[in-house]
Every structure is written in structure tokens, then in C-alpha cells.
Amino acid sequence: MNTTMPATPWWQGATIYQIYPLSFADSNGDGIGDLRGVINHLDHVARLGVDAIWLCPFHETPLLDCGYDTTNAKAVDPRFGQLSDFHDLVREAHARGLKVIVDQVYTYTHEHHPWFTASRASRQGDKQDWYVWADAKADGSAPNNWLSIFGGPAWEWDCTRRQYYMTTFLPGMPHLDGNHPEVRRELLDVARFWFDQGADGLRLDVINLLALDPQLRSNPAVAGSDPKDMPLVPIYAQQMLYDGAQPQNLEFIASLRALADTYRKDTGGSFLLGEVSNPDVIAEGRHYSQGSERLHSCYHVLAGYGAAFSAAALRADLESWNDDTGWPTWSFGNHDTMRPMTRLAGPNPPRELGALLVAILACLRGTVLLYQGDELGLPCGQVPYDKLRDPATKRFFGHYMQRDGARTPMPWWGSEAQAGFSSAATTWLPLGVGHAALAVDVQEGEAGSTLRQSRELLALRRAQPALRAGTLHFIDSPEPVLAFERRLGSTRLACAFNLSPAPAALPSAWPAASASLLGMPHPNGLLPAWSYAVLRLPDVRSG
């Protein structure tokens, strides 16, 4: 048997645990999570068997968009702690073998960022063109037809300059001019700063939207599309030719990559993970992550944003990025989507679904992201309207974009107040209903819990080079079974997942007596409801 691990960089095939600091753990009793809270729970993260953490924003922020709105990208917001806490976090993470990936927001700032304050003050100042400004049309309307991802036109009127500024998400988050050389220099300086503080990698927020068309041309319509068929907002009724995805982005990314390549050479290299916004995230992710002058990888949420949860739909996504053009990163959940348990199985999801989703991730080719709480199989936290914090959740209340439901506090100790998240009587978002019963300590003591299965599954991914680094070959199988093999050298592992509440047959292509490495018993070749199996197939004989 040949299980030689090829010399691949650490992030290829890695599992990255995503931490949303606001909701992870509150160390100082103010009801908001913080960096010390993260440090206090790093043992939990390390025991999961992941390779790295991605820390969502903890930079100076008025919290208009829960931290993605920065007023100083080089400072730790006092609500989260101090820079020295970040240094301690890096040290403690490294001591546990975990790399640290820091979120970076380059496409826009909060309107109270000093750069924007200077930019909006006058049309003549030295930062007057650091953001995307334009005169109104003669009838007072916006300069072009661009739309905001959170609804409505992408232009906001400024009374001082008497001009419109562009905003991709919220009126208080002006878009930086990604074509401006000084802006690019400043952004590179932010990246350098976090690498100098000890980051091993950066997650780059909607990085393909950084540079916009300098001529501000209106987007053409997508032929045949009907805005009333669009989910949430009709932005994809337009071809996004000019409000993002400009070739100039690749120039900036090349300089960012050159900078990143100078860091962490002695520990396996740094990692740049992109978020791209596009009707076809996979195609855009491939484009942005190929070659040595672009990002290392971009991520895609499987069965996300209204896509079906079926074997065929998952296979179609995975199959469309199963070669060496760029490098895929996959997830089922993050801070921007409704928790997958509820999104994929409705208001009363079966417990088994939690481990099934981790099992799929653990077997995929690519880098995988596991969002905090998904190792516990948390369903969407129900947050009443008057307690919502996320402007997008308010805006789309009642629709699938219930981001606050994925951002409720992490439950640590089931019998404590606030499930051990905080000693405060009130937390920034309320604990999810029913989440205390799924807390880490409860699941520790429960054989077969989602948490314990998650640990076993991620340990298997670490132990089996074929799962981390092997090729992936789909095996034809009717719904509801997703089936594929991972192959490396002579090793062949069979991976099968039953995405339904009824037992389903394992593919007949596999010998019935194959040894089970992990997963449910499968008498008579059947996979029980919502279950998985990872089997070792007979080695391929050489010669």
C-alpha cells in the first residue's frame, strides 16, 4: 500500500475552522465575544483536529455591518481586546499547531473611516478620489444603473460634495477606488501589518469587487432574465460587467500575492483565501485562484443561497471544480448563510444531518471550512425582529438570508447561564432556542453526538492522505446517495452519503465486504437515513 503524502502546501486539503469573534466567547462579561474568549477555547478547536482558524473581523468598527465596516483596519477594536491579545492568540494557536487566518476588508470602509472623512470633505483634497464618486445626472438621478447587493441602487448622495458615492452593500459603507495607486498601496500596507503581527494567512472579503469600471458604464441586462424571478434582489438581472470583476483586480492581487509569498517561508508559506461575489462563484473562484500570481484559493458554499440539497446538485458543483485550475475551498455554512441544518432540512432538522455534513466536508478534495457551531449541528437561532443586529437580516426578514440566526452565541456549558458564552445578563444576540441542550459539554458526554462524530471524521481526514490529497472520482448512484472515491497511489477509499430520511442502497460498484473506516453500519448494503460511510476498497495492484 502506498500512502506517501506528496509535497503539498499545508493549506491544500486543510480543514479551517471559522470563528466569528462577536459570538464565540465573551471573556470580560460585556455580552460580546472577544479575542481572549477565543484564546480560552482554543483547546476545543485543536481537539477538533483542524489545521487553522479563520478569524472574522475584530478591527476597529462602529458595527454597522457587524465588523465588516472598519474605521481602522490596523487596530483591534477595544470591544475585542488589544493588539497584544492578538499576539497572544497567535502564540497560543501556534502552540496547538493551528495557523491563523485574518479577515481583511479592502473593497470598502465605514463612512467614518478617516480616509472617507477626508474624501467627502472636499473635491480638492488629497484623498478626494480614494473612493468612487460621481456627479448626478441632469435629472438628479444616480450616475448609472448599478445595484446594491443588499437592495436598491448602489449610489448614495453626499450633501457635502453634492455628489454620489458608490456603495456595494450599505449606504454607510463607501466603496474604495481599487484602481487608485495610493489606495492599493495603503491596502497592501494593511496586509503587511497583519502578516507582521503574526497572521499566517488572509481571508479577502469580496475581493473581485475591488476595482470598478473607471468609466462607470451601466451594466447590460442578462438576456431573458426576469427580475421578479431573482431571489431577494434583482442584482443578477444585470451582467456584472462593470461593477466588479475588472481585470485590474488581478494587478492588485498579483502584488498582494508577491507580498504574501515573502512571509511564513519557514512554516510552509502563507495562504490567501478569497471570497468572490458573482452569479457563478465557482467559475470566478477558479479564475481568481489559478497560477502563482493570484490567490491560493477561493471558497464556495455548497447547497447555499437557495441551491438544492441533492446528490445531483452537490455533484454538479464539485465536479465543476475537480481539476488543477485553481484550488477549491468548500463549506456548508458561514456567517453569511442560514445555518445549514435549518437551511437544508427545515425548522426541525434531524440530528444526524449535522455529522453527515461534516462527513461530506471531511471527504472532499479541496480545502474545507467548518463554521463555529456546525460541529455541534446547531440549527438556525431564532432571533426576534427587535433583537436583530444585522442590517441584511432585517432587510430580508422572513427570507432565507437569516444571518443573525447563524451568529447567535456559541453554547459551551449547557447548564450555565447563556450556556457559558458570557456572564452578562444580556448578550449582543440572544442564545439560540434549544442551543444549550447542544452545548459542547453536553455533546462531550454523549456517545455518537455530532461533536464526537465531527472529531472522528476530521481525525480520519488527517490520518488518511487519500482524503486530504487524493484525486476524487464520482461513482454513479441514483438519488439520494452521493458517492465518490478518493484515490492516492494504490489506496482507494469509498465515500457515500445518504441525503434522505429513508435508508438507501450503497453503490453496487463496491464489494459488499469492504472494510468500514468510519460511518454507520450498513447491513445488506444499505445506508441508514442521513448517514455516511467511508470504506477502504481493495488496494490497486501495480503491474
Ligand code: BGC
Ligand atoms: C461579508 C459579509 C458582509 C459583506 C458586506 C461580505 O462579503 O462576508 O458578512 O455583510 O461582505 O460587508
